[in-house]
Amino acid sequence: MDKKIIFSGVQPSGNITLGNYLGAIKNWVDLQKDYSCRYAIMDMHSITVRQDPAQLRKRTLDLLKLYIACGIDPEENLLFIQSQAPAHAQLAWVLNCYTYMGELSRMTQYKDKCAQHADNINAGLFTYPVLMAADILLYQADLVPVGKDQMQHIEITRDIAGRFNALYGDVFKIPEGFLPKAGAKVMSLTEPTKKMSKSDENPKAYISILDDFNVIAKKIKSAVTDSEGVVEYREGDETKAGINNLLTIMAAVTGRAVEDIAADYAGKGYGAFKADVAEAVVEHIRPIREKYDSLSGNKDYLVSIYTKGAEKACAISERTLQKVYKKVGFVL
Ligand code: TRP
Numbered sequence: 001m002d003k004k005i006i007f008s009g010v011q012p013s014g015n016i017t018l019g020n021y022l023g024a025i026k027n028w029v030d031l032q033k034d035y036s037c038r039y040a041i042m043d044m045h046s047i048t049v050r051q052d053p054a055q056l057r058k059r060t061l062d063l064l065k066l067y068i069a070c071g072i073d074p075e076e077n078l079l080f081i082q083s084q085a086p087a088h089a090q091l092a093w094v095l096n097c098y099t100y101m102g103e104l105s106r107m108t109q110y111k112d113k114c115a116q117h118a119d120n121i122n123a124g125l126f127t128y129p130v131l132m133a134a135d136i137l138l139y140q141a142d143l144v145p146v147g148k149d150q151m152q153h154i155e156i157t158r159d160i161a162g163r164f165n166a167l168y169g170d171v172f173k174i175p176e177g178f179l180p181k182a183g184a185k186v187m188s189l190t191e192p193t194k195k196m197s198k199s200d201e202n203p204k205a206y207i208s209i210l211d212d213f214n215v216i217a218k219k220i221k222s223a224v225t226d227s228e229g230v231v232e233y234r235e236g237d238e239t240k241a242g243i244n245n246l247l248t249i250m251a252a253v254t255g256r257a258v259e260d261i262a263a264d265y266a267g268k269g270y271g272a273f274k275a276d277v278a279e280a281v282v283e284h285i286r287p288i289r290e291k292y293d294s295l296s297g298n299k300d301y302l303v304s305i306y307t308k309g310a311e312k313a314c315a316i317s318e319r320t321l322q323k324v325y326k327k328v329g330f331v332l
Pocket of ligand 1: 007008009010011042045131132135136144145146150153
């Protein structure tokens with residue numbers, strides 16, 4: 001039986017955090033067993049906010065290395081850079097003509113970004129979800145693993161695809177979003193009621209997968225907790241948000257249950273607990289970092305990976321694009 005198709009991607013706009021890794025990339029690695037996976041680096045989405053060109057290029061390649069270092073197998077799956085497959089931009093244009101201003105202006109992320117970047121509310125920010133729809137629909141994806149914040153974009157993708165199919169027949173597979181339940185939601189270390197974010201102004205709030213190990217340990221040891229001194233997981237209790245977060249992180253990197261971990265620290269203070277979390281995180285990241293560093297010294301290999309990725313991506317996406325062009329009446 002054919003495996004179902006998974007499509008997902010991350011923007012190369014910032015340091016990949018422990019939160020991105022535990023919440024997304026780690027799941028992607030596990031999904032490779034059961035699905036045909038297509039993962040992309042969304043550099044075209046990134047330029048909806050100003051980027052430094054040299055840094056964007058570097059972060060794109062860093063992210064590619066990181067995907068591979070985390071265990072995504074570029075031979076088994078499709079791994080590519082969005083801007084290297086022109087069909088994304090081409091389909092996005094067509095889909096723009098089947099998307100309404102009203103539905104785009106209701107997008108939460110658009111409204112948030114307008115507030116954050118009031119000096120640069122560009123049209124790309126507005127049509128961002130259409131490009132995302134093109135990404136997904138080109139690969140005839142069945143499932144799109146994403147964070148909760150992206151679900152609205154999956155919904156609009158389904159609406160656009162359904163609308164197009166209603167006019168022209170079955171051109172697109174209607175994808176489903178899914179929240180991988182194994183995905184740990186990792187919170188900020190300094191304000192544990194907020195999600196850990198790579199764009200946080202305070203670098204102590206997040207752990208970058210590329211931080212020095214002693215920096216990682218230090219950040220964990222200085223994570224905000226509470227004054228109760230009891231290592232216990234209490235869902236929904238805001239005063240325990242810091243401890244809940246550290247327990248979640250520990251559980252995700254060790255594969256143990258939060259309750260079992262908490263039991264180990266009965267009667268012990270936060271100091272011992274934090275030191276162990278720090279060590280567990282560092283040990284979990286160590287092999288990833290070793291692989292990452294070895295890839296850094298192997299430019300030719302990386303070029304061959306993204307070149308092959310682009311070829312495969314173009315072949316698949318071009319097929320869908322041709323169908324669309326034919327349906328709308330372009331001369332082929
Ligand atoms: N918007 C997604 C995010 O910021 C990134 C993205 C772009 C994406 N295109 C996609 C995710 C297609 C899944 C599928 O997280």
